[in-house]
Amino acid sequence: MADFVREVMTPGVVAVLPDASLVEAAQLMRAEDIGDVLVAEGGRVVGVLTDRDIALRAVADGADPLTVSARAVCTPEPVVVGPGDPVSTAVDLMRGHAVRRLPVVEDGRPVGMVSLGDLAVAQDPTSVLADISQAEPGGGRGGAPA
Template sequence: MADFVREVMTPGVVAVRPDASLVEAAQLMRSQDIGDVVVADGQQVVGVLTDRDITVRAVADGDDPAVVSAESVCTRDPVLLAPDDPVGAAVALMRTHAVRRLPVVEDGLPVGMVSLGDLAEAQDPDSALAQISRAEPADRDAR
């Protein structure tokens, strides 16, 4: 079982500028096969934008994703972790703040993300959530 966030996090961060459109962010998510991006102003984490944020906070309201900015829809001032924080701290923060993903920051710079799936895989590899997290994405061309 992992002790520290660095052992369970997904290294590397995909980021967009605060003024990036939701279309830009969604295209980046699709090309990277991810469900979230960090919204960063320079090297400062401003927020986290998920595919669900785009859907529920913009598209469902009829907003034009080509003109709405990532910053206006993201979860601002996200809870952050450090790579040397205990895995238990990540679990507690997710529970307390009802979030599924947390950016990992070292020396002020985003270095990774830890997700609920990452934690499930580390703590109970045989759980349904861990198995789903490991599964390859569905073939888009098969639809």
């Protein structure tokens, strides 16, 4: 297994400004084929917004995703990890805070994300979770939803 977060993380940053609408954030997630974006201001992470946040904290409550901001729905001040931190630190933080993803931050600036899927692939590339994490999006759904 990898020793450091930098060896397992997904490099690069996909972010929205705090005042971006949920529609803008969702469109960016779709375009990038990801389930989360960082909410960043001045090059610093101020929150994490997931597709689940949009669905459960806004849409399910009847909020208008065109007018609700990312800041209003995101998880503020998320727990972060550094690229030089041991993978075990990322695992402990995910477990302790019940999160599936951690922003990777270096010198206060986001440099990537590490997810449960990233850790699964690093730990056991032949596991079912690793297979799912590495699969092409949409493969196996078998058509349109009912």
